[in-house]
Amino acid sequence: MKNTLRPLLAGCFALLSVAVLAQSKGKVIEEAVVKGKILSHPVRYTVYLPADYNSSERTYPVVYLLHGLSDDNTGWLQYGEINRLADKAIEDGTIPPMIIVMPDADSTFYINSYDGKEKFEDFFVKEFIPTIEKTYRIKAERRYRGVAGLSMGGYGALVYGLKHPELFSATAGLSAAVFEDASISGMPDNFYQGVFGPIFGRDAKGEARVGEHFQQNSILKIVNTKPVEELKKVRYWIDCGDDDFLTKGNAILHMALTDRQVPHEFRMRDGAHTWDYWRTGIIPALQFIGQSFHQ
Numbered sequence: 001m002k003n004t005l006r007p008l009l010a011g012c013f014a015l016l017s018v019a020v021l022a023q024s025k026g027k028v029i030e031e032a033v034v035k036g037k038i039l040s041h042p043v044r045y046t047v048y049l050p051a052d053y054n055s056s057e058r059t060y061p062v063v064y065l066l067h068g069l070s071d072d073n074t075g076w077l078q079y080g081e082i083n084r085l086a087d088k089a090i091e092d093g094t095i096p097p098m099i100i101v102m103p104d105a106d107s108t109f110y111i112n113s114y115d116g117k118e119k120f121e122d123f124f125v126k127e128f129i130p131t132i133e134k135t136y137r138i139k140a141e142r143r144y145r146g147v148a149g150l151s152m153g154g155y156g157a158l159v160y161g162l163k164h165p166e167l168f169s170a171t172a173g174l175s176a177a178v179f180e181d182a183s184i185s186g187m188p189d190n191f192y193q194g195v196f197g198p199i200f201g202r203d204a205k206g207e208a209r210v211g212e213h214f215q216q217n218s219i220l221k222i223v224n225t226k227p228v229e230e231l232k233k234v235r236y237w238i239d240c241g242d243d244d245f246l247t248k249g250n251a252i253l254h255m256a257l258t259d260r261q262v263p264h265e266f267r268m269r270d271g272a273h274t275w276d277y278w279r280t281g282i283i284p285a286l287q288f289i290g291q292s293f294h295q
Contacts, residue, residue, distance in 0.1 A: 024051050024087060024091050025051055025083075025087050026048050026049055026050045026051050026053070026083055026086060026087050026090070027048075027049045027051075027053060027054065028046065028047070028048055028049075028077060028083050029046065029047045029049070030046050030074060030077065031044060031046065031073075032044070032045055032046075032047065033045070034103075034127065034128050034131045034132070036123055036126075036127035036128070036131070037127070038119050038122050038123040038126065038127055039118070039119065039120070039123045043103055043104055043105075043123065043128065044072070044073050044103075044104040045073050045101060045102060045103040045104060045128075045132070046073045046074055046076075046077055046101075046102040047099065047100065047101050047102070047132075047136070048077075048082060048083050048086055048099065048100040048101075048102075049099055049136070050086075050090055050097035050098065050099070051087065051090070051091075051097075052097065053099075053137070057137075058137070059137045059138060059139045060097055060098055060099045060136075060137060060138060060139060060144075061096065061098045061099070061138075061139050061144035061145070061146070061290070061293045062098065062099045062100075062101060062132070062133070062136075062138045062139070062144065062145055062146070063098055063099075063100050063101070063145075063146045063147065063148055063286060063289055064101050064102075064103070064129075064145075064146070064147045064148070064157075065082065065100050065101065065102045065147075065148050065149060065153075065282075066102070066103070066105065066110060066147065066148070066149030066150070066152075066153030066154075066156045066157055067102065067104070067105070067149065067150070067152070067153050068149070068150045068151035068152045068153050068154075069107055069151060069152040069177075069195065070107075072104045072106075073102045073103055073104035074102075075102075076100075076102050076282075077102065079275045080150075080275060080278060080279055080282060081279060082100060082102075082282065085279065085282060085283055086098075086100060086283075086286070089283045089286065089287070094283060094287055095283065095286045095287050095290045096290045096293055096294070098286070098290065098293075099136055099138055101132055103124070103128060105120055105124075105152075105153075105156065106120075107152070107195070107198070108120040108199070109152055109155055109156060109177070109199050109217075110124065110149075110152070110153070110155070110156030110159065110160065111156070111159065111199065111217050113198060113199055114199065114200055114201050114213040118198075121160075121163075124160075125164060125167065129145075129167070142166060142167055142168065142169055143169045143292065143293065144169070144293050145167060145168055145169060146168060146169060146170045146171065146172070146286075146289035146290075146292060146293075147160050147161060147168050147170075147171050147172075148171065148172035148173070148174070148237075148282070148285050148286065148289060149172075149173065149174065149176075150174040150175055150176075150278045151174075151175050151176070151177055151246070151273065152177050154172075154173035154174050154175055154176025154177060154178075155173070155176050155177035155178065155219065157171045157172060157173050157176070158171055158173040158176050158178070158219050158236070158238075158253075159217060159219055159222070161234040161236065162219065162222045162223065162226065162231070162234070163217075163222065165230060165231075165233040165234045168234055169234065169235065169289075169292040169293075170234060170235040170236075170237070170288065170289040170291075170292040171234055171235070171236055171237070171289075172236075172237035172238075172239070172285035172286075172288060172289055173236075173237070173238055173239070173250075174239050174240070174277075174278050174281050174282065174285060175239070175240050175241065175244050175246050175250075175273055175277065175278065176219070176238065176240070176246065176249075176250060176253075177246060177249075178219050178220065178246065178249030178250050178252070178253050179218075179220075179249050180220055180248075180249060180252060181207075181210045181214075181218070181220075183248075183249070184196065184200075184209050184210055184214065185206050185207045185209050185210055186206075187209075189205065192204075192209065196209070200213055200214045200217075201213070201214075219253060220249075220252060220253060220256060223253065223256045223257060223260065223262070224256055224260075228260050228261065228262060231257075231260065231262045232262055232263065235263070235264070235288070235289075235291075235292055236257065236262070236263075236264035236265065237264070237265045237267075237284075237285050237288045237289070238250055238253060238254060238264060238265065238266045238267065239266075239267040239268075239269065239281050239284075239285060240267075240268055241268070241269060241270065241271035241272050241273065241274075241277050242268050242269070242270060242271070243270075243271060243272040244271070244272050244273045244277075245273060246273065247268070250266075250268075251268070254266040265288060267281075267284075269281070
C-alpha cells in the first residue's frame with residue numbers, strides 16, 4: 001500500500017506545484033490596437049495583466065512602459081522579459097500588482113512633430129490613456145498612474161512627466177535620450193536627419209535645430225524654466241550606464257534638478273546602452289513608481 005501511495009502523492013504534489021506556478025504568472029496580450037481620430041492609423045500595444053487579474057474584481061494601478069528607437073510595442077516583452085521580471089517582483093512583494101501597457105510609438109519620440117503631421121502626444125493623452133483605462137480594470141487616477149521607458153522611451157517618460165504632471169505621479173527614464181542644445185545643433189547632418197529631422201525640423205541645420213518646437217520639448221529646458229512647485233508634483237527616477245553615450249545628458253539633468261532643489265533619484269551604474277542594463281534596471285524603476293501608489 002505504501003509503495004502504491006508514494007507515486008500517487010508525488011504526482012499530486014507535482015500537479016499542485018504546476019497549478020501554483022501557473023497561478024503566479026501574469027497574462028500577456030501581445031497584440032491589441034487603439035483606433036482614435038487624432039492619428040491616421042491605429043496604434044498597436046502590448047499589455048501585461050497581473051496573475052490575479054482574472055480571479056479578482058479589484059482595480060489596479062497602471063504603468064505605461066515605453067520602448068526605444070527601432071523597437072515596437074513588443075520590445076519590452078521580447079528583449080526586456082518584462083512579464084517574467086514583473087511576475088517575480090509581484091510575487092516577492094518588490095512591486096505591487098500592476099497593469100503594464102506598452103504602446104507602439106514608432107520613431108515619434110512620443111511627442112507631436114514640428115509640422116503637426118504626427119501628433120502622437122495628443123493621441124496618447126487624449127485618446128490612448130482614456131481608451132486603455134476604460135478597457136481594463138485600472139484605477140484611473142493620477143496617483144495610480146506612472147510612466148517609464150528606455151532611451152527614446154526614457155525621453156518620452158520624462159517629458160510626459162514634466163509636461164503632464166496632472167496625469168502622472170511618477171516617471172522613470174532608463175538611458176533617457178536627454179540632449180543639450182549643443183549636442184543637437186552640432187550633430188552630423190545624416191544622423192540628425194534620420195533620427196530627429198521628422199520630429200524637430202527636416203531641413204534645420206546648426207542652431208536652427210534648437211528652435212521653438214525643440215525648446216518646448218527639451219527636458220533640460222523645461223526643468224530649467226518651469227516653476228519649481230510644478231516640477232515637484234512628479235517623482236523622478238533617472239538611471240543611465242556609465243558607458244552609455246547618453247551619460248552626459250542624464251548627468252546634466254541630474255545637476256539641473258539638484259540646482260533647483262527638485263527631489264529625484266539618480267543612478268549611474270556600470271553598463272552601456274544595452275538590454276542587459278535595462279533588464280537589471282526596470283524592476284527598481286517600477287518599485288520606485290510603485291511607492292507612489294501607496295501615498
